[in-house]
Amino acid sequence: MRNVQPCLNSLVANILPYHTDDVPLARELLHKAVSGLPNFFKEKVPTNILPYKTENEAQTREFLNKVIEVLLDFVKASNDRNEKILDFHHPEEMLKLLDLRVPDHGVTLQQLVNDCATTMKYQVKTGHPRFFNQLSSGLDLISMAGEWLTATANTNMFTYEIAPVFILMENVVMTHMRELIGSDWRDGDSILAPGGSISNLYAFLAARHKMFPNYKEKGIATIQGQLVMFTSDQSHYSVKSCASVCGLGTDNCVMVPSDENGRMITRELEKLVIDRKSRGHIPFFVCVTSGTTVLGAFDPINEVADICDKYGMWLHVDAAWGGGLLLSKKYRHPRLSGVER
Amino acid sequence: MRNVQPCLNSLVANILPYHTDDVPLARELLHKAVSGLPNFFKEKVPTNILPYKTENEAQTREFLNKVIEVLLDFVKASNDRNEKILDFHHPEEMLKLLDLRVPDHGVTLQQLVNDCATTMKYQVKTGHPRFFNQLSSGLDLISMAGEWLTATANTNMFTYEIAPVFILMENVVMTHMRELIGSDWRDGDSILAPGGSISNLYAFLAARHKMFPNYKEKGIATIQGQLVMFTSDQSHYSVKSCASVCGLGTDNCVMVPSDENGRMITRELEKLVIDRKSRGHIPFFVCVTSGTTVLGAFDPINEVADICDKYGMWLHVDAAWGGGLLLSKKYRHPRLSGVER
Numbered sequence: 001m002r003n004v005q006p007c008l009n010s011l012v013a014n015i016l017p018y019h020t021d022d023v024p025l026a027r028e029l030l031h032k033a034v035s036g037l038p039n040f041f042k043e044k045v046p047t048n049i050l051p052y053k054t055e056n057e058a059q060t061r062e063f064l065n066k067v068i069e070v071l072l073d074f075v076k077a078s079n080d081r082n083e084k085i086l087d088f089h090h091p092e093e094m095l096k097l098l099d100l101r102v103p104d105h106g107v108t109l110q111q112l113v114n115d116c117a118t119t120m121k122y123q124v125k126t127g128h129p130r131f132f133n134q135l136s137s138g139l140d141l142i143s144m145a146g147e148w149l150t151a152t153a154n155t156n157m158f159t160y161e162i163a164p165v166f167i168l169m170e171n172v173v174m175t176h177m178r179e180l181i182g183s184d185w186r187d188g189d190s191i192l193a194p195g196g197s198i199s200n201l202y203a204f205l206a207a208r209h210k211m212f213p214n215y216k217e218k219g220i221a222t223i224q225g226q227l228v229m230f231t232s233d234q235s236h237y238s239v240k241s242c243a244s245v246c247g248l249g250t251d252n253c254v255m256v257p258s259d260e261n262g263r264m265i266t267r268e269l270e271k272l273v274i275d276r277k278s279r280g281h282i283p284f285f286v287c288v289t290s291g292t293t294v295l296g297a298f299d300p301i302n303e304v305a306d307i308c309d310k311y312g313m314w315l316h317v318d319a320a321w322g323g324g325l326l327l328s329k330k331y332r333h334p335r336l337s338g339v340e341r
Numbered sequence: 342m343r344n345v346q347p348c349l350n351s352l353v354a355n356i357l358p359y360h361t362d363d364v365p366l367a368r369e370l371l372h373k374a375v376s377g378l379p380n381f382f383k384e385k386v387p388t389n390i391l392p393y394k395t396e397n398e399a400q401t402r403e404f405l406n407k408v409i410e411v412l413l414d415f416v417k418a419s420n421d422r423n424e425k426i427l428d429f430h431h432p433e434e435m436l437k438l439l440d441l442r443v444p445d446h447g448v449t450l451q452q453l454v455n456d457c458a459t460t461m462k463y464q465v466k467t468g469h470p471r472f473f474n475q476l477s478s479g480l481d482l483i484s485m486a487g488e489w490l491t492a493t494a495n496t497n498m499f500t501y502e503i504a505p506v507f508i509l510m511e512n513v514v515m516t517h518m519r520e521l522i523g524s525d526w527r528d529g530d531s532i533l534a535p536g537g538s539i540s541n542l543y544a545f546l547a548a549r550h551k552m553f554p555n556y557k558e559k560g561i562a563t564i565q566g567q568l569v570m571f572t573s574d575q576s577h578y579s580v581k582s583c584a585s586v587c588g589l590g591t592d593n594c595v596m597v598p599s600d601e602n603g604r605m606i607t608r609e610l611e612k613l614v615i616d617r618k619s620r621g622h623i624p625f626f627v628c629v630t631s632g633t634t635v636l637g638a639f640d641p642i643n644e645v646a647d648i649c650d651k652y653g654m655w656l657h658v659d660a661a662w663g664g665g666l667l668l669s670k671k672y673r674h675p676r677l678s679g680v681e682r
Contacts, residue, residue, distance in 0.1 A: 049482055050416065050417075050420045050482060051420050051468065051470070051479065051480070051482075057417050057420070060413075060416065060417075060482060061413050061417075063482075063486075064409070064413060064416075064482065064486060065409070065413075067486045067489065067490070068405070068406070068409050068489070070490075071489060071490060071493040072401075072402050072405060072406075074493055074494075075391065075401065075405075075493065076391075076398050076402075079391045079392050079395055079398070080395075086505075088505075089505070091501060091505075091509065094505055094506070094509060095509060098506065098509065100509060100510060100513045101513075102513070102517050112483065112486075116486070116490055118506075119490065119494075119506050119507075119510075120490070120493075120494065122505055122506045123494045123496065123504070123505070123506060123507075124496055124502075124503055124504065124505070126494075126495050126496050126503075127392065127495060129392070136497075138392065139392070139493075139495050141390055141391060141392075141401060141404075141405065142453065144492055144493055144495065145404075145405060145408045145453075145457070147488075147489075147492035148408065148409070148412060148488075148489045148492055149408070149411075149412060149457055149460065149461070151485055151488035151489055151492065152412040152415055152416065152461075152480075152485060153415075153460075153461065153464045153467075154467050154468060154480050154485065155464065155465055155467050156477075160432060161465075162465055162467075163464070163465065164427075164429075164430070164432070164435055164463055164464070164465070165435070165439065165459075165460050165463045165464060166460075166464075168432065168435060168436060168439065168441060169441060169460075172441045172442075172443070176443050194535060201586075205586065215585075215588075215590070216585045216590065216591060217585075217590050217591050217592050218590040218592060219561075219567070219584070219588050219589045219590025219592070219593055220560075220561045220562075220588035220589075220590075221561075221567060221590070222590070226560070226562060243560070244556075244557045244558075245542075245546060245586065245587060246586060246587060246588055247556070247560050247561035247587055247588025247589075248560045248561075248588075249556070249557065249558050249559040249560025249561075249562070249563070250557060250558050251558050251559060251560070252560055
């Protein structure tokens with residue numbers, strides 16, 4: 001397979017943004033620059049589809065339609081319970097079934113289609129009815145179509161000018177999701193984050209900036225005393241990594257014991273806060289987990305919030321896993337009670 | 342438009358991973374859970390395609406093919422220089438052209454297709470021959486097809502077991518890209534990062550851990566003296582944000598003046614290093630930029646590397662923009678000379 005080509009092609013796009021004010025000149029620049037590239041690279045750019053040949057719309061469409069047929073066959077197989085979830089081979093064996101060498105010459109479009117089919121043949125069918133994972137399963141076809149669309153739009157979300165509909169859409173979705181938490185959250189603020197780990201880092205930085213506004217310019221040296229944060233021993237490891245990244249050190253991310261169901265024991269939290277204060281430290285941040293990774297436990301938000309109020313600490317709710325229950329009349333309470341505080 | 346649905350549908354997938362060992366039971370669980378959801382939500386799940394109706398493969402395929410036609414029309418228009426790059430409307434006006442309300446009831450599949458078409462109609466054609474941006478332009482169709490494929494595979498890159506072909510492919514691509522830098526880099530290490538800003542943070546953390554291994558557990562308090570980093574005044578703002586995030590403070594990210602072409606002036610760097618050392622600080626990290634955001638300037642890597650050697654500092658090359666020139670025999674030197682050190 002030669003699927004490294006997408007990657008290399010992206011690099012071409014990076015080298016050659018069209019800096020000129022017309023297409024012929026841009027093309028001339030392109031050809032000049034390509035002549036400076038190693039031969040193996042020049043020969044790898046497939047030039048028989050758009051945008052290299054503007055008259056080749058039909059061929060482009062045919063190629064993409066073939067790719068889509070491969071993808072739709074995968075979707076079909078994923079929903080067929082008689083299909084294997086995975087045609088498993090050990091890595092050494094798998095390497096014999098594939099041809100992953102980076103080729104010296106360009107390959108045909110049909111070869112690319114074949115490579116896509118081979119890739120999907122040996123991929124795990126994560127949407128298969130018999131695929132079970134505690135954190136993910138299922139392939140939602142509407143969402144998948146949405147992802148195809150954003151890949152094709154190939155834009156970013158910097159400003160309204162570069163993504164007008166998406167920016168408006170983001171506002172509507174974020175407002176609606178805040179309203180699901182509580183009607184008085186309408187005028188709040190929210191962001192879409194690329195994942196749970198970085199969301200915890202965002203939260204930590206927001207708390208730090210709110211409580212120690214000099215930290216940003218002057219650094220941790222401005223704070224007289226060791227900052228300390230708290231999280232349950234069942235929380236996601238990314239919480240602890242905040243303490244490492246931001247300069248507290250993982251020793252100052254205190255793991256609070258949890259009960260037999262995996263929920264943070266709040267009286268243990270308070271004891272640990274008092275202990276650290278007695279050593280001259282500054283407890284300032286507590287993370288509760290709403291849906292722990294292994295047991296799916298929900299920490300008692302209201303009880304922890306009371307302790308945070310008492311000792312002047314920031315409360316962060318990591319609801320990367322269980323946040324969806326905000327949509328459920330039946331299951332939201334008591335699991336997420338207090339999230340609105 | 343009702344394009345918030347993909348988002349809400351994803352939430353359903355989060356609430357209802359199939360925890361059971363067979364499909365009928367999973368479906369029963371699904372129905373029970375949905376009955377606990379607010380009505381407006383239940384009615385929004387489109388159930389006339391896979392996986393909700395396993396016999397509806399043809400309808401699913403028809404729906405996705407219609408979406409693809411919309412996307413291919415966008416690709417065609419993007420390559421037509423007689424097309425507008427953007428059908429611009431101010432936000433207030435745009436809101437009148439769209440219907441972004443979250444609906445009370447589910448919508449038809451045809452409505453979703455129409456919504457996709459409306460979205461693309463008002464989207465910037467970033468692949469248009471007349472779209473010029475200093476950092477991005479062009480739509481590479483092979484890469485786009487690759488992104489459709491990964492969206493459909495809907496997996497992550499945790500382990501070989503969950504993404505066998507992708508993991509092997511990643512190894513081949515990363516090895517090949519290291520070989521492009523230098524044949525002796527074959528046995529090195531590399532990662533694919535989601536963007537330039539976080540890459541700078543990764544580099545900063547790697548340097549910090551290499552030079553101060555206690556920092557991770559004990560925090561910045563373990564270091565006797567103020568850490569200082571250096572970057573040119575033309576570098577990307579994410580370099581400075583490392584100093585904020587990691588506890589140095591932005592005041593300890595020293596901006597080195599650049600010459601009239603935007604390149605870091607190395608004698609100014611050395612002066613600033615000496616100045617900070619005389620104040621008892623610990624200079625430990627220098628970022629050179631290989632392709633600055635505004636001017637596309639390349640800092641002199643070899644000269645800066647000599648200073649780093651002299652004062653025992655870590656050298657990081659931010660080549661998010663200009664790294665592609667590693668592929669060019671003609672343009673690699675002298676711009677990226679020294680990157681292999």
